[in-house]
Amino acid sequence: MxxxxxxxxxxxxxxxxxxxxxxxxxxxxxxxxxxxxxxxxxxxxxxxxxxxxxxxxxxxxxxxxxxxxxxxxxxxxxxxxxxxxxxxxxxxxxxxxxxxxxxxxxxxxxxxxxxxxxxxxxxxxxxxxxxxxxxxxxxxxxxxxxxSDFAAYDIAFATLFGCGVLVEIVADIQKALWVRSGRPGHFCSVGVWSFSRHPNYFGEIFQWWCLWAFAQSSSESNRSYADPLWWACIVSPLFTMHILLNMKPTGLCNAEGENLQRYYDKCPEHYSAYRNSTSILIPMIGYRHVPMLLKRTIFFDFEKYEYKPKEDNSSKKE
The missing domain is CATH 1.20.120 (Four Helix Bundle (Hemerythrin (Met), subunit A))
Structure with missing residues (x-):
């Protein structure tokens, strides 16, 4: 140890x-x-x-x-x-x-x-x-x-780790190509971006959860699930989530909220439809049918990411 x-x-x-x-x-x-x-x-x-x-x-x-x-x-x-x-x-x-x-x-x-x-x-x-x-x-x-040889557990999380890396790479490339082509449609909804509004962030978060789970098999403890050092390593995915979900200079706080004004100004109906039918993070189909309670909890589509237009001060004058 x-x-x-x-x-x-x-x-x-x-x-x-x-x-x-x-x-x-x-x-x-x-x-x-x-x-x-x-x-x-x-x-x-x-x-x-x-x-x-x-x-x-x-x-x-x-x-x-x-x-x-x-x-x-x-x-x-x-x-x-x-x-x-x-x-x-x-x-x-x-x-x-x-x-x-x-x-x-x-x-x-x-x-x-x-x-x-x-x-x-x-x-x-x-x-x-x-x-x-x-x-x-x-x-x-x-x-x-x-x-020992790879067990099913190892194969599963190694594969999922690789999938997380692949999702992030594909998302970054598709977004870059969309920008290079002149930003058609005002916002990116091509490829994996049609299943998630931020698939690159999903890939980043998902891969570190998978690597942490994969690391469990390397524990030197007789009871690997109780290994304190392995549990300490959970800060890797947790810190990634905190940075991308809560920190204003980057992640969802930087991409959502007031920064959505450019979309609502240019194509409010189109973007609103995309937002309501596309998961904020986890790629999926049928997001429009998910109850709002679930969107606001397990799907991370928190109210703080909503766009709230600034009130015109002149309208407040009586």
Whole structure:
């Protein structure tokens, strides 16, 4: 068990180190261009570090433990595919947009002074996010348990993890192609976007729940379901959900609510029909028939995501 905590500790130090280097470069050059790139690289560094630093209980030292455990191989390869795509996509998007508007005020691009402390907090927040997301993979690769063949449980969650990664990639590509084609129809409702208003966020959340469940088989505890370290790794999907469902700078809070005004101004009836018949997160058919109580609870279509037009102050005057 101590070897697992050692890997987790070193991984934390690596994460802080990578982000600190990124902040130093970005601060010196007064740019945010390294932010998403270093975040993606940090994921890949942790994946490779945990793969080569893992251990097992066999006496065979001719090969790395990682190469003898299919659970570690599958989890690491899918993780690298997921975070590698994120790195490529975010770097491409930043290039297409000419930067990241989130940092305009922090970097003083709007005429104000640069806020170095706030800028540093951004980088450390990303370090926190990268580390928490990576915890299930660190758990799997640091395990010294001699694994048996894949069970049905392993196959199921490995497949579902891969499906989550695929949904996110397909959603990102379809949205990018739609934007490139001139945004026909004012809002994206092509491909997987016809089954979910935010399939990319669904894929991101779903894959980390699946990886956490998949990690259970790598527990060193005699009672794997009671392993405290495995349960600690549940912060990976929970934190992802919190970021994408509740944080205003990103996720649903940024995409829904008052930001829907552009759709209601241009095509109110068309967008309203799409919104009522399309799940906010979980891809599905027949959403229009789901009772509002279920939409507001298990389907995450909370009232805070509704568009509420601002009242015209002049109309209040008597």
């Amino acid at each position: 101590s070897s697992q905590y050692f890997v987790f500790g070193i991984a934390a130090a690596i994460t802080i180190g990578v982000q600190s280097i990124g902040f130093t470069l970005a601060y010196a050059l007064r740019t945010e261009i390294f932010y998403d790139i270093l975040g993606g690289i940090n994921y890949l560094v942790l994946a490779l570090f945990s793969a080569i630093s893992g251990s097992d209980k066999s006496n065979d030292t001719s090969t790395l433990p990682w190469t003898k455990d299919w659970r570690k191989i599958v989890a690491t390869c899918l993780f690298i595919c997921s975070r590698g795509w994120l790195l490529i996509f975010l770097a491409w998007r930043a290039h297409e947009r000419g930067g990241d508007a989130r940092f305009d005020e922090v970097l003083g691009k709007k005429g104000g002074r640069m806020k170095p402390l706030t800028f540093f907090v951004y980088w450390m927040a990303q370090a926190f996010w990268v580390y928490l997301i990576s915890m299930p993979l660190l758990f799997i690769n640091s395990s010294s348990v001699k694994q």
